[in-house]
Amino acid sequence: MSHVFDLAVVGGGILGATTALFCARGGMTVVLLERGALCREASGVNAGTLTMQMTRVALIPYALKAHGMWSTASQWLGHDVGVRICDGLSLAFTKDEAEILSFRAERRREAGAPISIISGKAAKEVEPGISDGVLLAGHCKVDGFANAYLTGLAYQRALHEADVSLLENRAVSGIEVSDLGFSLATSTGTVRTRRIVLAGGVWIEPMLAWLGIHLPIKTLVNQLAVTERVSPVMRTVVGIASGLLSLKQYPHGTVVIGGGWQALGDRDDGGTELLPDRVIGNVRLACHAIPDLANARLARGWAGFEAETRDALPAVGPIPGVPGAFVCGSIHSGYTSGPYLARLLAQRILDDEPEMPLFPIDRLLELETSRGAN
Numbered sequence: 001m002s003h004v005f006d007l008a009v010v011g012g013g014i015l016g017a018t019t020a021l022f023c024a025r026g027g028m029t030v031v032l033l034e035r036g037a038l039c040r041e042a043s044g045v046n047a048g049t050l051t052m053q054m055t056r057v058a059l060i061p062y063a064l065k066a067h068g069m070w071s072t073a074s075q076w077l078g079h080d081v082g083v084r085i086c087d088g089l090s091l092a093f094t095k096d097e098a099e100i101l102s103f104r105a106e107r108r109r110e111a112g113a114p115i116s117i118i119s120g121k122a123a124k125e126v127e128p129g130i131s132d133g134v135l136l137a138g139h140c141k142v143d144g145f146a147n148a149y150l151t152g153l154a155y156q157r158a159l160h161e162a163d164v165s166l167l168e169n170r171a172v173s174g175i176e177v178s179d180l181g182f183s184l185a186t187s188t189g190t191v192r193t194r195r196i197v198l199a200g201g202v203w204i205e206p207m208l209a210w211l212g213i214h215l216p217i218k219t220l221v222n223q224l225a226v227t228e229r230v231s232p233v234m235r236t237v238v239g240i241a242s243g244l245l246s247l248k249q250y251p252h253g254t255v256v257i258g259g260g261w262q263a264l265g266d267r268d269d270g271g272t273e274l275l276p277d278r279v280i281g282n283v284r285l286a287c288h289a290i291p292d293l294a295n296a297r298l299a300r301g302w303a304g305f306e307a308e309t310r311d312a313l314p315a316v317g318p319i320p321g322v323p324g325a326f327v328c329g330s331i332h333s334g335y336t337s338g339p340y341l342a343r344l345l346a347q348r349i350l351d352d353e354p355e356m357p358l359f360p361i362d363r364l365l366e367l368e369t370s371r372g373a374n
Contacts, residue, residue, distance in 0.1 A: 030162075
């Protein structure tokens with residue numbers, strides 16, 4: 001491919017797709033390379049939860065902005081992503097859980113999240129389907145969820161409309177840096193670009209290694225399950241204080257059960273394997289929170305990767321020492337905050353001042369240097 005693009009984005013999840021979309025709309029010629037299908041890796045196998053109650057405190061201001069983007073996705077993205085905005089509850093069943101819940105809710109509230117602590121009785125009024133054993137609950141009206149499958153379709157259409165060159169099933173195996181920009185080696189030839197964004201989720205670590213940068217990325221392998229279609233059993237997003245539960249029921253009746261229970265997985269080959277005892281534990285916890293779920297049958301289970309940096313904050317910003325190179329990823333609860341953080345990075349790439357600070361990886365490289373010296 002002899003054409004030289006203004007920007008190449010490597011990784012076609014929510015973060016990469018959003019960055020590519022806004023940069024293209026800003027006047028750049030953009031190519032997006034994805035080793036599989038668009039929004040079908042981590043962005044296509046997660047629960048799609050949009051919540052403040054599982055978001056890191058430092059990311060609350062960003063998550064609030066992103067929540068606004070999700071709620072108006074049909075306007076700025078141009079297509080429906082199946083977003084449902086609803087109340088969210090985080091439940092406490094024991095005294096210890098109530099203390100954890102109250103502490104975390106207060107910190108998030110200080111950061112701007114509209115979370116209040118309510119009694120179990122009041123929580124039952126918000127969500128009649130919850131267990132009678134709830135002592136306290138965190139209640140947030142800024143919550144909801146998106147349909148991961150519809151989200152991928154919406155981004156694909158929006159990228160085509162913005163004239164982004166979308167190269168799916170096109171894995172990048174290496175990057176060569178020159179004074180003229182970057183040459184990306186792929187199975188079907190070289191792609192040349194003046195700037196690059198590495199947005200590969202858990203694969204950001206080997207991607208950065210192409211540029212001689214060592215940045216460990218922790219790989220989480222989250223298990224999820226979905227029920228058959230059932231009559232309405234809940235109308236909110238429900239979690240628990242420990243963070244080991246995430247529940248929501250889609251309009252067509254299926255209930256998605258998540259919460260970060262870990263499976264087995266290999267980042268290098270992309271394979272995952274469910275652990276049955278943990279699936280059972282997750283389902284039991286779901287039935288403890290929403291008793292009527294005990295009457296539902298599971299339709300299937302699966303696992304997906306989630307990336308996390310050493311300080312559990314995002315890697316979003318310029319790559320130090322490599323002019324024209326940027327990174328965007330490793331965002332805990334990235335579905336909630338992702339679109340806004342990617343839009344901020346696009347502003348930076350377009351030489352505008354981002355509305356809010358980015359999360360450059362210099363801090364993480366300093367941590368690695370310090371750790372290596374000890």
